[in-house]
Amino acid sequence: MKKFFDDIKKDIKFKSAGPGKKLTEESRTKCEGAPSSTSAKQTRHAPTEGAQRAGAAALARIEQHPRPKVHTSQDHIRNQVKRELEAESAALAGKEKAATAEGSKVPMKDPICLSVSGVYFTCPLTGATLTKSEREVHIKEAILMRFEEDAVEASVMMIYTFNKDKDKVKAAVDIISKYVENICKCPEEEKYRKIKLSNKVFQEKVRSVEGSREFLQALGFISITFPVEGQEEEEEFLVLPEQSPDALELMKERRDRLQRGEPVRAQLDRQTQAFRPSPNAQRFELPPEFYNLTSEELKKEQQQRSDLVEKNAMLRTKAMREKEEQRERRKYNYTLLRIRLPDGNLLQGFNFSSKVNKSKIYP
Numbered sequence: 001m002k003k004f005f006d007d008i009k010k011d012i013k014f015k016s017a018g019p020g021k022k023l024t025e026e027s028r029t030k031c032e033g034a035p036s037s038t039s040a041k042q043t044r045h046a047p048t049e050g051a052q053r054a055g056a057a058a059l060a061r062i063e064q065h066p067r068p069k070v071h072t073s074q075d076h077i078r079n080q081v082k083r084e085l086e087a088e089s090a091a092l093a094g095k096e097k098a099a100t101a102e103g104s105k106v107p108m109k110d111p112i113c114l115s116v117s118g119v120y121f122t123c124p125l126t127g128a129t130l131t132k133s134e135r136e137v138h139i140k141e142a143i144l145m146r147f148e149e150d151a152v153e154a155s156v157m158m159i160y161t162f163n164k165d166k167d168k169v170k171a172a173v174d175i176i177s178k179y180v181e182n183i184c185k186c187p188e189e190e191k192y193r194k195i196k197l198s199n200k201v202f203q204e205k206v207r208s209v210e211g212s213r214e215f216l217q218a219l220g221f222i223s224i225t226f227p228v229e230g231q232e233e234e235e236e237f238l239v240l241p242e243q244s245p246d247a248l249e250l251m252k253e254r255r256d257r258l259q260r261g262e263p264v265r266a267q268l269d270r271q272t273q274a275f276r277p278s279p280n281a282q283r284f285e286l287p288p289e290f291y292n293l294t295s296e297e298l299k300k301e302q303q304q305r306s307d308l309v310e311k312n313a314m315l316r317t318k319a320m321r322e323k324e325e326q327r328e329r330r331k332y333n334y335t336l337l338r339i340r341l342p343d344g345n346l347l348q349g350f351n352f353s354s355k356v357n358k359s360k361i362y363p
Contacts, residue, residue: 119334119350121266135266143264151218152254156261158211172209173258175201176216180255183240184248193240195221213238215258219251268334270350277344297333 121135122128125142143161146154163169182192195202195216206212221238228235243251308324316324339347 120269120271122269123266124264129269130266139264139266147214152215152257155211155215155218156258157264158214159209159258160261160263161265162210168205168209171205172212173261175205176212177255177259179216180219180251183243184252187243187248193242195238197236197238219254220247268350271348272350273348275346275348277346 119132121130121132123130123135123138123142125139125146128138130138139161143154143157146157159169159172179192179195182189186192197203197207216238219240220243221240223236224239225234225236335351337349337351339349341347
């Protein structure tokens, strides 16, 4: 019995001692209870409740305002560059518009105040009044329209008007005249009535002159292709059918018209006017067309200056120097003249420049 009660006391004492532990856990518990200084330094404390609420609010704001997506595709880059260029173009257009508006504010001279309204020409074929820039185009159109009435006259006008090189024109006229002369002397000879278009002389001297083929066709030549020995392809010829004696005489007359041909030039409109005596007679107001030079005139002036430089390097007589000085005075192409009549009235006219001054009153 005593042993029984002793066992009960030991059991009660063992249970009151707490939960049981293994003998091997003691050393491990000591190691875990005393961590190293390095791990203690890395230990982070959990955020407080206020910090957690602030972080949640920041995340909510970020979700409400998403960051823009960055596009890196080539199409997006092109569109961006295009928008920038359009913006620059719009800015430049705005500047030009502002400059134009500012320039329009410059006071312009009233045409009524001008001595002449402009430089005008008259077409000798149609009688139309033309400006300086319209005259050449209008004359060409008038000559081409004249083919319906008289092809010979129109072709002669083409040769002398459309070609500026007088030497080439003279050479072409001489060769065509020789063609007609040979045909009239030997009308039965077929070789004189046939012109090979690939002939070197014809190519260089005749065909290069505008209007020469039209004149030959007006004489009666027609285009025909013939086979040539040693060649696979046929060549083009201008052939004149056999002519009667009357037709030969008519060819001579047309040849003479060709040799007497002259270029068609627009005539300057004199714009003659009469004025009563006035204190404004000394005032000269001329339009810009009075002074402007065409591209051909500028080229001619440049050539004259080049020639002048070469002449200055040469020894010249006094007469030669005076002639050059007089030529230098002609700086403009047109002159406005006013002549005072004995009764005080004024007569005004327009003329090409000569040795007179640009604008002057002659008593």
